[in-house]
Amino acid sequence: MLCNPPTGFFLRDERCQIDMNTRVAENMREPIQLLYLAGLVKSLGYEVALHDYSFPRYTLDDVCKDIEAFKPEWFYMETTQGTFTPDLEFMASLRQKGYNMKFLLKAPFVDRDYLQEKLLMRPFFKDISCYFITRDAEDTLKEVLAKGREGILSSVFYWHNGEIEVFDHTIDQAHKRFKLDDYPIPPRELLNKFDYVRPDTGEPIAYIYTAKGCPYPCVFCSAPVYLGKTINMRSVESVIAEIENCVHEHGINNFFFRSDTFTFEKKWVLSFCAHILDKGLVIRWGTNSRVDKIDREMVEAMKKAGCDIIGFGVESGSDRILEHIKKVITTAQIKAAHRCVKEAGIKSFFHTIIGFPWDTHETIKETQRFLLQESPDFIEVNVPYPLRGTELFAIAKEHGLFISDDLEAYSHVKPILRTFTLTPEEVSRYRKQILRSFYLRPHYIFSKLCSIKNPKVFINYMKWGVAFLGKLRRA
Ligand code: SF4
Known part of the structure; x- marks a missing residue:
């Protein structure tokens, strides 16, 4: 049985670990990892159940009913840094209810000390045995299901009898083994497709892996570390x-199309778009890209193949900050990529982060001005939430920038860091101010409403607008 636990409306998508209650312009996504793993487990001859209990409508009782009906031998779930304690408590509650299946938890952010600290603090945890997988789960799952404990290859902690056993932690070893082409087609029939819909049309949307891993050195990102x-x-x-x-x-x-940088290989993108057209597939899709990994030819091919939105991790409108965070892009490159996308008639989504250690009043205002000038179709403004293992986590520790040790009490909208010059409260105020100044521009609202041809989309935009105002008030 594979599941996301009912411990919060939380996206548990590897490097995207996000409290969905805080999102401004996004909907819940399919639990993509669980889906692919479900296909893998099924292909090994196991019966498989897949449940996404992330939605607020689910409780522990729902999980218990499903366990009693399915009687799993193995129980796998994805955990995140922001939900780790409630997830551990959830697992302990299942054990206390007498279910004795074997637990596997994907927890890429843990190291031995952190795990020990979390587990030893809870006496009821002593009787639980659990495997903590800290890197890609595919190989571990395959081997553990086939051979049990002897099958563990690497990157796993085994908690048993109140002690931690460490298996070799070498990520590249695991990476060389599992090929994404070895994924069977994921069993989407196990999920309710209407739980995962486009924010504008309300139509079901599928998330598909095209690649994993990233060679860039961005200090805040966990993709190179975890994937x-x-x-x-x-x-x-x-x-x-x-x-x-x-x-x-x-x-x-x-x-x-989910990858850390979809447009990394131009040849691949052009061939992919050509295949969509050759097969006569009439689809609409979005993806993400780095601004330095996209050009006019690609964008035009993507548009012809049905691409209607591209997300860019622009992070900041200040070149000084882009340099500090090792994003290896410039604001000039952001502008050039944005121009290509707009000219091709594709919508743009800028993901930004304010409140990096080096951010000042000036750099944040620069980011705000940049967003207003570029005026992409949508923006998200986050604050840094350093995941364990990233360079930003180490920098913030070294300079004493964490305002608390309680990582679970903070998020991408509630700053856990102060900058070298700004308080977390100031960063929060700027976040609200940027969102408000961007989304509440009369010209923006007018042009968005005028661009809508379909009444259903109009209703969804109105609903989204009301939710946005509520979120802004609570932020
Ligand atoms: S380009 Fe940077 S932010 Fe994007 S996935 Fe790679 S490391 Fe992460």
């Missing part, structure tokens, strides 16, 4: 087969 510094690409044919399955078997025509 590897080399890009593990999936073949075009394999991705197309999954799209066809979604279209023909599940009636899903909207997609988000």
Whole structure:
């Protein structure tokens, strides 16, 4: 049985660990890791159950009913830095209810000391045995299911009898083994597709892996740390087969192609777009890109193949901050990429972060001015939430920038860091101010409403606007 636990409306998507209650312009995504793992487990001859209990409508009782009906031998769940304690308590409650399945937890942010501190603090945890997987779960899951404890390859902590056993932690070893093409088609019939919909049209949307891992050195990002510094690409044919399955078997025509940088290999992108057209697939899709890894030819091919939105991790409108965070891009490159995308008629989504250690009043105002000038279709403004293992976590520790040790009490909208010159309260105020100044511009609202042709989309925009105002008030 694979699940996301009912411990919060939380996105548990590897490097994107986000409290969805705080999101301004996004909806809940399919639990993509669980889906692919479910396919893998099924292909090994196991019966598999898959449950996303992240939605607020689920409780522990729902989980218990499903466990009693399915009687799993193994229980796998994804945990995050922001939900680790409630997730451990959830697991302990299941054990206290007498369920004695074996637990596997994906927890890429833990190291031995952190685990020990978390587990030893809780006496009721002594009787639980659990595997903590700290890197890609595919190989570990395959081997553990086939051979049990002897099958563990690497990157695993085993908690048993109040002690931690460490298995070799070498990420690249695991990476070389598992090929994304080895994923069977994920069993989407195990989820309710209407739980995962586009924010504008309300139509079901599928999330499909095209690659994993990233070679860039961005100090705040966990992708190179948790998923590897080399890009593990999936073949075009394999991705197309999954799209066809979604279209023909599940009636899903909207997609988000999930990779750390979708446009990393131009040849791959052009071939992918050509395949979509050759197969006659009429789909609408979005993806993400680095601003220095996209050009006019790619963007035009993507548009022809149905791409209607591209997300860019622009992070900051200040070149000084971009340099400090090792993003390896400039504001000039952001502008150039944005121009290509706009000219091709594709919507743009800028993901930004304010409150980096080096941010000042001036750099944050620079970011605000930059966003207003560029005026992408959507923005998200986050504050840094350093994940354990990242360079930013180490920098913040070294300079005493954490305002608390309680990582779970903070988030991407509630700053846990002060900068060298700003307080967390000042950063929070700037966040609200930027969002308000961006989304509440009369011209922006007017042009968005004028661009809507479909009444359903109009209603969804109105609902989204009301939710946005509520979130802003609570932020
Ligand atoms: S480019 Fe930077 S932010 Fe984007 S996935 Fe790679 S390391 Fe992370």
